[in-house]
Amino acid sequence: MLQSSNSFARLLAELQKLPGVGEKTALRLAFHLLKYPENTAALAESLGEVLSRVKFCSICFGITEEDPCRLCSSDRDETSLCVVEEPQDLLAVERTRAFRGRYHVLQGALSPLNGVTPDRLRIAELMRRLEGGAVREVVIATNFSVEGETTALYLARQIKPLGIRVTRLAHGIPLGSDLEYVDAATVQRALEGRSEL
Amino acid sequence: MEPTRTEAIVLAAMDYRESDRIVTLFTLQYGKLRGVAKGAKRSARRFGPALEPFARIDVELVVREGLSSLRGADIVTLYPGIRRDLRAIGLAGYAVELVDRYLPDGAPTPRLFRLLSSYLERLDQGEPLPSDRRFFEANFLNILGYRISLDHCASCGVELPATAERRAGASGMILCASCGRYGASVGPEAAALLGRCLATGRFGAVLFSPQSLREAGTLLDGAIAAHLTRPLNSLVFLKQIEPD
Ligand SMILES: [Zn+2]
Ligand SMILES: [Zn+2]
Numbered sequence: 001m002l003q004s005s006n007s008f009a010r011l012l013a014e015l016q017k018l019p020g021v022g023e024k025t026a027l028r029l030a031f032h033l034l035k036y037p038e039n040t041a042a043l044a045e046s047l048g049e050v051l052s053r054v055k056f057c058s059i060c061f062g063i064t065e066e067d068p069c070r071l072c073s074s075d076r077d078e079t080s081l082c083v084v085e086e087p088q089d090l091l092a093v094e095r096t097r098a099f100r101g102r103y104h105v106l107q108g109a110l111s112p113l114n115g116v117t118p119d120r121l122r123i124a125e126l127m128r129r130l131e132g133g134a135v136r137e138v139v140i141a142t143n144f145s146v147e148g149e150t151t152a153l154y155l156a157r158q159i160k161p162l163g164i165r166v167t168r169l170a171h172g173i174p175l176g177s178d179l180e181y182v183d184a185a186t187v188q189r190a191l192e193g194r195s196e197l
Numbered sequence: 198m199e200p201t202r203t204e205a206i207v208l209a210a211m212d213y214r215e216s217d218r219i220v221t222l223f224t225l226q227y228g229k230l231r232g233v234a235k236g237a238k239r240s241a242r243r244f245g246p247a248l249e250p251f252a253r254i255d256v257e258l259v260v261r262e263g264l265s266s267l268r269g270a271d272i273v274t275l276y277p278g279i280r281r282d283l284r285a286i287g288l289a290g291y292a293v294e295l296v297d298r299y300l301p302d303g304a305p306t307p308r309l310f311r312l313l314s315s316y317l318e319r320l321d322q323g324e325p326l327p328s329d330r331r332f333f334e335a336n337f338l339n340i341l342g343y344r345i346s347l348d349h350c351a352s353c354g355v356e357l358p359a360t361a362e363r364r365a366g367a368s369g370m371i372l373c374a375s376c377g378r379y380g381a382s383v384g385p386e387a388a389a390l391l392g393r394c395l396a397t398g399r400f401g402a403v404l405f406s407p408q409s410l411r412e413a414g415t416l417l418d419g420a421i422a423a424h425l426t427r428p429l430n431s432l433v434f435l436k437q438i439e440p441d
Pocket of ligand 2: 350351352353354355372373374375376377
């Protein structure tokens, strides 16, 4: 029956490429999509739209429809810059409403064991932004995993010679955790209690 | 199968499927093994940060051929001192990658386990010293059966007295001055200190001078590369953070 249908099999395969989706979940999702064709058509349209419109901001590398993004073209504080690993971490910091500056998304973290070296991240672009001279403080909000810590220490070493203050989110965020899964109140406290690197 | 408990050091880890993590562990009891930890992706709470690279843990697992299955893990230490120092992170990564790449699966090697954990402790406690790295490498090779023979030329077999001028061969072998005409020099001091590394089991007991460090370094780098088919990722990073 359905299992032998090429397009259905392809849908299952595509769904299983999503994070957190295994075989069973893919099957459940696929049947759901078939059951509600209007919703599915809307989803398909929105996927197409996202693909054609959403891109990375050429300044901060967050996701955006207009380039530069809303955050980069706003009148937010230009003297402080928050560095995060992924666009979803930017959202985690924004949710706290405690940060008024600008952002830079590295699009990953250094992972020496997996061959992710500095040139694979948006570090050169970050350094170019800092050479502009407006930034007085860089708040490093990478994850508290080994990769995130490695990235934070590496950045501190690159940035400090420019005479820019480098701080790191501190209190209450346990070793090993990913920013996007930490609640907003904890991230806010960590932001307020940031310490010199 | 009954789960058992053993001490382990995490050599490598990666997220896998819905919410799992696949880890390579160096266990005290069973040697190196790969295991899957269900629900261990960092979003999940179950294993916490226990499955991060070079963490020292007490792990409960069902040992199986191929992929073992992790039931739980208690953190012995995440080495907070290492995680505060970029060079220490680089060197700890190098040490675990070296063990991962050299050690075959399922070969209990308690001496190597002790050497690796002593090195991690040493890195955790203070400034990472180049002498300690070379001490680790010399003993690492020795434990795995690649001991560098210091008192004979590896090519012609001539005996090399303590004061002899030695040369480093292409794959980290010691040669006499005539067999190793074009090799880098390994002076009497470097040879003596390398010998001391193998004679004592304690980090900090051997301190190389800058010159002997360079000579021993060339020799050890060659010996380590000789048994690897592709370069170590962590070595690329180490070179980037300590240009010399
Ligand atoms: Zn932007
Ligand atoms: Zn010879």
